[in-house]
Amino acid sequence: MIAKRIIPCLDVKDGKVVKGVNFVGLRELGDPVNMAKRYSEQGADEIVFLDISATNEARQTIVDMVERTAKNIHVPFTVGGGVRSIEDVNRLLQAGADKVGINSAAVHSPDLVKEASHRFGNQCIVVAIDAKKFDDGWHVMTHGGRKDAGIDAIEWAKKVESLGAGEILLTSVDADGVKTGFDIPLTQAIVDAVRIPVIASGGVGHPDHFTEVFQKTDVSAGLAASIFHEDTYTVKEVKDACIKKGVLVRET
Secondary structure, eight states: OOOEEEEEEEEETTTTEEEETTEEEEEEEEEEHHHHHHHHHTTSSEEEETTTTTTTTOOOOOOOHHHHHHHHHSSSEEEESOOOOOHHHHHHHHHOOOOEEOOOHHHHHHHHHHHHHHHHGGGGGGEEEEEETTTTTTEEEEEETTTTEEHHHHHHHHHHHTTTTTTTEEEEETTTTSSSSSHHHHHHHEEEHOOOOOOSSSSSSSSSHHHHHHHSSSSSSSSSSHHHTTTOHHHHHHHHHHHHHOOOOOOO
């Protein structure tokens, strides 16, 4: 059995870590480099860094911040936000990212996923899927969860897997920042649809929410922001809670 991963996520806007509810109402919470270093020292299995305003502001991810973060942590590091080209992917990998996340650009230019996975290896390419519930199922949302792409999220997950994505970062727009737990039906639906690893994101308010998603779905990892950023729980406390409930995680 493969150990489940616990992943803190740093959503960054204008050089600061921010967090909101349902992708809006953002609050500044701290410096991303210092926070990433702290989580690495706490025993995080990976760190995810998302420049959440990059796509909307039509600019590139802040490469120098990526470089400084990579130098201060000792765990795998995924970076996304404003990735629109092979050059963007290469620039982030050169800056120190282990994996690059592609979201809006994958929807508009699916061949980017195929070309990037071919050139850099699918282990480097993560497709981020922000999904929101509608009457006819879950739709893919782009531009920081604000635009409905009109694409079925489950079919899109299958598509990006076929294009060569090595992993899916799945965020429930409905659960984001609400702190009532992961969206279990959405997570299970996506996990059942693909063979590649899926990271569940959105809704964590307590360590037991990690335990729940690991016990009720075959998701590979759980990602959270608020409970770590606000010092509500440490990574170690989350892992200890999982171990107590019989979930296999990498011990700190």
